[in-house]
Amino acid sequence: MSSVSVATSSSPWAGGQSPYATNSKKFGMWLFLISDSLTFAALLFAYTYSRVANPDWPKPFQFSPSIIFSSIMTFCLLSSSLTMVMGVHAMNHGKRKSAVGWILATMAGGAAFVVLHMSEWMNLINNEGVTPAHNPWNVPLFGATFFGLTGLHMTHVIIGLIYLTIVAQAVGRGKFKAEDVEVAGLYWHFVDLVWMFIFPLVYLMSARVGGPS
Amino acid sequence: MSAHTEGAVHEGGTTVTFLTVWIILLILTGVEVLLAYEQVPTLIMLTILVGLSIIKAALIIAYFMHMKFERLSLFLTLFPMLIFCIVLMLIFLGDATRIPVMRPPV
Numbered sequence: 629m630s631s632v633s634v635a636t637s638s639s640p641w642a643g644g645q646s647p648y649a650t651n652s653k654k655f656g657m658w659l660f661l662i663s664d665s666l667t668f669a670a671l672l673f674a675y676t677y678s679r680v681a682n683p684d685w686p687k688p689f690q691f692s693p694s695i696i697f698s699s700i701m702t703f704c705l706l707s708s709s710l711t712m713v714m715g716v717h718a719m720n721h722g723k724r725k726s727a728v729g730w731i732l733a734t735m736a737g738g739a740a741f742v743v744l745h746m747s748e749w750m751n752l753i754n755n756e757g758v759t760p761a762h763n764p765w766n767v768p769l770f771g772a773t774f775f776g777l778t779g780l781h782m783t784h785v786i787i788g789l790i791y792l793t794i795v796a797q798a799v800g801r802g803k804f805k806a807e808d809v810e811v812a813g814l815y816w817h818f819v820d821l822v823w824m825f826i827f828p829l830v831y832l833m834s835a836r837v838g839g840p841s
Numbered sequence: 842m843s844a845h846t847e848g849a850v851h852e853g854g855t856t857v858t859f860l861t862v863w864i865i866l867l868i869l870t871g872v873e874v875l876l877a878y879e880q881v882p883t884l885i886m887l888t889i890l891v892g893l894s895i896i897k898a899a900l901i902i903a904y905f906m907h908m909k910f911e912r913l914s915l916f917l918t919l920f921p922m923l924i925f926c927i928v929l930m931l932i933f934l935g936d937a938t939r940i941p942v943m944r945p946p947v
Contacts (some may be wrong), residue, residue, distance in 0.1 A: 640914070648915040658915070662923050673930045677937035685906075692879060699874050703867070713905050731939070749858070789875040817905045824897045826871050828890040835877035 657811045661818045664784075668822050671780060672829060675773040679833075687836040688756055693749065698831045700734065701744045708737025709820040716813045719806040724799055726808060731796040734816060738789050739788035745782055749775075774830065781826055784819045791815060854904055862904045863879050 640647040648655055679685045680753045689695055716729030752758045760771045798804045873893055876886055903909040908916060 639919065640912075645943070647916070649912050650915060655915075656869070658919055660892055662919050666924060666926055669927045669930060677933055680937040681940035682936070683941050695877060699870070706863060706866050709901065709905050710859060713859050717859070723887070735929065774946075814906055817901055818904075821901045822899050824901065827870075827896050828894055831878040832873055832890060833883070835880075836878055837878060 644771075652808050653811050658813050661814065664818065665822070666698070668777075668780070670779045671773070672825060673811055675777055675830060678769040678773050680766050681739065682769060683782060684767060685834075686763065686767055686770055687834045688752065688758060688763075688765075688770075689834050690837055691753070691837045695831060695835050697744060697748055698827060701741050701748075702827050704737045704740045704744070705820045705823050708741070709735045709817050711737065712813045712816045714787070716806070716810050719799065719809040722806075724802065728796050728800045731792055731799065731809070731812075733797070735789055736804070738784060738785050738792070738819075742782060742789070744783055745778070745785075749778075774814050777826060777830065781819070781822055788816050788819050854910070858904060862900055866880050866897055893922060 642647075650658075689698070711730045711733040714736060715727045718724075719727040719731055757764050758771050758774075760775045761768055763771050791812055795804060797807060799809060873890055876889060882890070
């Protein structure tokens with residue numbers, strides 16, 4: 629048994645144990661996140677290359693409403709990451725009640741992000757006339773890549789909210805283990821991480837201070 | 842068996858660590874927004890923003906996603922391949938810079 633395998637070989641790759649010292653759920657989530665980050669990387673590259681290929685790329689984000697708005701969205705996501713990590717921390721110490729509280733706080737941050745992002749989209753669509761195929765600056769690729777990229781990200785946030793709802797419910801009823809909360813946390817931090825690239829590259833690079841340009 | 846180390850919870854940072862990381866992330870975001878307000882030239886802006894984003898991503902992965910406290914083999918399995926694949930996407934940059942030159946004059 630284990631004493632024999634330990635005696636013959638101490639290498640974690642010799643079999644009989646996890647070489648990564650993680651459970652399979654966590655490793656599976658990591659593999660998914662790595663492949664998902666390639667999807668987002670491809671979309672970010674598509675946005676950036678479209679911008680390079682179109683010298684008259686628009687700068688639709690006024691500093692005063694849009695950039696301040698998206699900064700608050702960034703703050704919501706970053707804070708929800710902090711509450712999520714606190715939830716995992718509480719769960720690791722067996723405090724189910726407070727873990728549920730932290731997960732609910734995380735969901736509040738995510739929901740605030742979605743609401744703010746939706747109103748940002750509505751402002752772009754209704755007031756600025758930007759749609760996936762048309763916009764007033766005659767650079768249709770802007771709408772296509774912008775809505776594709778931020779839309780996929782928002783989809784991830786919404787899926788994360790559903791995921792966290794299930795996790796919070798199960799943890800409250802004493803069902804899930806600490807590792808399940810940690811796996812959900814990995815997903816949530818990834819959504820936050822992707823926004824750390826979308827916010828500067830899409831919003832801040834197209835910020836407009838002062839009059840129209 | 843080492844596969845069942847339920848009781849031995851490896852410490853992955855404390856509340857103080859998480860708060861510190863969160864504050865650093867907020868400060869870096871603030872710097873980025875300030876750069877946008879100052880309207881820094883595009884190329885310098887892009888370089889700084891990508892650099893800061895990579896630092897922020899590394900902080901999130903290391904502390905929030907617990908990677909700093911995992912085995913090195915997990916990191917080596919996941920990340921070199923990811924970075925390599927992302928760098929491969931730079932192959933299309935030449936095409937992107939060529940398109941404006943190829944476009945017929947209006």
